Amino acid sequence: xxxxxxxxxxxxxxxxxxxCAGCGHGITLRLVAEVIDELGLREQTIGVLGVGxxxxxxxxxxxxxxxxxxxxxPAMATAVKRLLPDRLVxxxxxxxxxxxxxxAEILHAAMRGERFTTLLLNNANFxxxxxxxxxxxxxxxxxxxTPKGRDAEQHGYPTRITEMLTLLDGVVYVAxxxxxxxxxxxxxxxxxxxxxxxxxxxxGFSMVEILTACPSGWRLSPVEALKWIxxxxxxxxxxxxxxxxxx
Amino acid sequence: MGRKLFINxxxxxxxxxxxxxxxxxxxxxxxxxxECLEQASHRFPEVGGVYIQAESEVSVINMLMGAAAVxxxxxxxxxxxxxxxxxxxxxxxxxxAELPAVIxxxxxxxxxxxxxxxxxxxxxxxxxxxxxxxxxxxxxGPATVQEAVDVTKLAFSLADTYRTxxxxxxDQMLAETTEACDLGEPLEPAPPPKWWATTGCRxxxxxxxxxxxxxxxxxxxxxxGNLTLNLLGLGHxxxxxxxxxxxxxxxxxxxxxxxxxxxxxxxxxxxxxxLVVVAFGTAARLILPAIAQVRAEGLRVGLIRPITLxxxxxxxxxxxxxxxxxxxxxxxxxxxxxxDVRLAVAGQAxxxxxxxxxxxxxxxxxxxxxxxxxxxxxxAPASRV
Ligand code: SF4
Numbered sequence: 001x002x003x004x005x006x007x008x009x010x011x012x013x014x015x016x017x018x019x020c021a022g023c024g025h026g027i028t029l030r031l032v033a034e035v036i037d038e039l040g041l042r043e044q045t046i047g048v049l050g051v052g053x054x055x056x057x058x059x060x061x062x063x064x065x066x067x068x069x070x071x072x073x074p075a076m077a078t079a080v081k082r083l084l085p086d087r088l089v090x091x092x093x094x095x096x097x098x099x100x101x102x103x104a105e106i107l108h109a110a111m112r113g114e115r116f117t118t119l120l121l122n123n124a125n126f127x128x129x130x131x132x133x134x135x136x137x138x139x140x141x142x143x144x145x146t147p148k149g150r151d152a153e154q155h156g157y158p159t160r161i162t163e164m165l166t167l168l169d170g171v172v173y174v175a176x177x178x179x180x181x182x183x184x185x186x187x188x189x190x191x192x193x194x195x196x197x198x199x200x201x202x203x204g205f206s207m208v209e210i211l212t213a214c215p216s217g218w219r220l221s222p223v224e225a226l227k228w229i230x231x232x233x234x235x236x237x238x239x240x241x242x243x244x245x246x247x
Numbered sequence: 248m249g250r251k252l253f254i255n256x257x258x259x260x261x262x263x264x265x266x267x268x269x270x271x272x273x274x275x276x277x278x279x280x281x282e283c284l285e286q287a288s289h290r291f292p293e294v295g296g297v298y299i300q301a302e303s304e305v306s307v308i309n310m311l312m313g314a315a316a317v318x319x320x321x322x323x324x325x326x327x328x329x330x331x332x333x334x335x336x337x338x339x340x341x342x343x344a345e346l347p348a349v350i351x352x353x354x355x356x357x358x359x360x361x362x363x364x365x366x367x368x369x370x371x372x373x374x375x376x377x378x379x380x381x382x383x384x385x386x387x388g389p390a391t392v393q394e395a396v397d398v399t400k401l402a403f404s405l406a407d408t409y410r411t412x413x414x415x416x417x418d419q420m421l422a423e424t425t426e427a428c429d430l431g432e433p434l435e436p437a438p439p440p441k442w443w444a445t446t447g448c449r450x451x452x453x454x455x456x457x458x459x460x461x462x463x464x465x466x467x468x469x470x471x472g473n474l475t476l477n478l479l480g481l482g483h484x485x486x487x488x489x490x491x492x493x494x495x496x497x498x499x500x501x502x503x504x505x506x507x508x509x510x511x512x513x514x515x516x517x518x519x520x521x522l523v524v525v526a527f528g529t530a531a532r533l534i535l536p537a538i539a540q541v542r543a544e545g546l547r548v549g550l551i552r553p554i555t556l557x558x559x560x561x562x563x564x565x566x567x568x569x570x571x572x573x574x575x576x577x578x579x580x581x582x583x584x585x586x587d588v589r590l591a592v593a594g595q596a597x598x599x600x601x602x603x604x605x606x607x608x609x610x611x612x613x614x615x616x617x618x619x620x621x622x623x624x625x626x627a628p629a630s631r632v
Contacts, residue, residue, distance in 0.1 A: 042448070043447055043448050043449040043450075044447045044449070045447060046317075046445055046446070046447060048313070061453070061455075062448075062453050063447070063448055063453050064445040064446065064447055064448050064453050064454050064455075064456075065445065065453070065454075065455045065456065066313070066316045066445050066455075066456040067344070067455070067456055068309065068312070069309060069312075069335060069336055069339055072305070072306070072309035072312075072336070075301065075305075075306040075307075075309035075310045075312075075313065076309050076310065076312050076313035076316070077313060078299065078310055078313065079271060079273070079297070079299070079310040079311070079312075079313030079314040079317075079321075080313045080314075080316065080317055082297045082299065083270075083271060083297055083313075083314055083317050083319050084317055084446060084447070087446070087447050104302055104303060104305070104306065105302075105305075105306055105309070107302075108301070108302040108306065
């Protein structure tokens, strides 16, 4: 019998899963772990986790992780990578963590061209607090803090911080991917791997923005949530490689 | 004897840090602490360390958190509002992640933006903690450049021993003082192995800095309970629901041990003292001539000069209080340390305050009359004061 699928056990998946049904975080976690396995770097990896539902990832990851304060993971990772330049260092941050409270930290780490990788989990809301408006919330999107829908006049526009970062000289590789169906998930994994390789080559700052489902926050079923990513979220957040300098 | 220098206090502290094997400095320019940053900017790279000028003090302190988390001795220097911006992370480093770091706060004139004058207005902020929750930091209040050098080394050593941040509370006047000092020997012992450092899990189990549910054996007392996980309802991970309580009880026990073992204080003429002056840092240094003068006149005046502001020499003060007619606390603020003195004295003697504000410093010619006046007062048992 031909084996078409094998469970990755080296870098991740210690048998716990702490997310809502249909949450995209579990997929991210698995992709990151698989890439680390493929690069053979489990024992050289340091994850710096922001504050959100994904802060529980290290319960499942089987490599060293640090918890950062809300928004500050890029500052922490800056020190870690400068002191241990041969390690694989990445931050994992939600859209609230990175694009709201942590805007200064991500911007300046990127400006300095710090040689770590950031994985931005964009689920268009603050999942952990109960689905409140984040900088990435779409116009018209209803959340407990925008009950009539996000209104540009009152709440401002969705933030495309990833596009903003492409303007900075220190930024070498930036891509936006989505976890909505097998084909996009495969592309997401390739982007994460590329970003890590850019880091390992010492080229500069790399980041992958990952559109990921939050059925609980969106008040949608898991299947509807995946459709929403493709049909709605990607209209404001188009997928693809946004910057790849000499990669 | 080590290298002797004629050097400004800010720069001396950085040199002492290098001798303490500190190899990471992050900072943001903030008068009157900026010379620390200048000194570190060229000296840290020279000794193979890392120096970063960050975009804000918020970023600075979180960089320190990263450096400490990989086991590297680290420091920053700031002032006033810059120190305020760091408090969230200081609280986290002290109370949750239990990470060692040395933070120099060169007090300027507060509150708020304030000005550049020397004050001791940050006493409460340093000793009580400006961040959220129950925690303590080691706090040192040096009075001379030499002492600043000595307590810098001590701060690095104790910060590692207890896995906690240490604050050096300087002020503008001390910071701008240039005088001779002996840098002394490099700090001994060498940095202890930091089993908890998250440097990659080669040859061991992975660590989630502060991850609950792991058996750290003899190090269990230092294991930080990860509160995020607890708040997320994961405290049950091989734990009872009291993980957070157990963590806090451990922390409280650590603080009791520090209070019992790490008080540093200078005393003068306490044996026969009827009046005891309590002062720290620059205030203490400036009023020494006043004390000498009134003693020469026959007044029996002694001095208690806390070098550690936390832990505070409460025990010593409580011990001498019954045989003292009165205490005079001299501070360059509205009266902050005086509260600690009153708590320690516990009503056994009257406690008076000599306060200077807004950058005015206590002058011997003003303090000596205050001491004479106190000595002339009829003895009043404390219960009626
Ligand atoms: S709230 Fe949203 S982001 Fe959080 S676990 Fe549930 S689905 Fe995932």
